[in-house]
Amino acid sequence: xxxxxxxxxxxxxxxxxxxxxxxxxxxxxxxxxxxxxxxxxxxxxxxxxxxxxxxxxxxxxxxxxxxxxxxxxxxxxxxxxxxxxxxxxxxxxxxxxxxxxxxxxxxxxxxxxxxxxxxxxxxxxxxxxxxxxxxxxxxx
Numbered sequence: 001x002x003x004x005x006x007x008x009x010x011x012x013x014x015x016x017x018x019x020x021x022x023x024x025x026x027x028x029x030x031x032x033x034x035x036x037x038x039x040x041x042x043x044x045x046x047x048x049x050x051x052x053x054x055x056x057x058x059x060x061x062x063x064x065x066x067x068x069x070x071x072x073x074x075x076x077x078x079x080x081x082x083x084x085x086x087x088x089x090x091x092x093x094x095x096x097x098x099x100x101x102x103x104x105x106x107x108x109x110x111x112x113x114x115x116x117x118x119x120x121x122x123x124x125x126x127x128x129x130x131x132x133x134x135x136x137x138x139x140x
Contacts, residue, residue: 002029004067006041008135010074012062017137020047023090027067037077039065039095048084048091055081060097070133073107076100109138 006025011018025041043051054061061081064074079097086092110131119127 001031003027004029006039007066007068007070007072008074009039009041009066010064012064012076017064027065035098037079037097037099039063039077039079039097041093041095042087042090043093045086045089045091048086048093051081051084051091051093055084061095062100063095066135073105074135106135106138107132113138 004027006022006027009020009022009025011020020041020043023042023044025039027040028038030036030038058080060078063077063079065077066072066074077095077097077099079095081093082096083094084091085094111128114124114127114131
């Protein structure tokens, strides 16, 4: 098994990406034949009802997780909420799922989109660097 720091997470619903504000998080590659991953995140208590509903329904969620470094391309996962547990002032949400094989080339798509929006020169470089850190949703 390999363990990584979970930097950020976003829920994908249709063509929308909803950022989930993390207090902290960890992700574990179980390195088994099922390509299973375990993700645990700590969030504010106010967000627990949302995840409780997914736990009860058993519905799969598509998420994008940035692992280890903010500059890394988000990895796409299909997960189910396995547990939601209150810990102090926060809530631990435990997911189990698999890594989706298709990875978009975020940097290339971002650059193409910025150029299509008419940016060039120093403005293009500055915006590209900022967006690579912030990872806004792209119009794909």
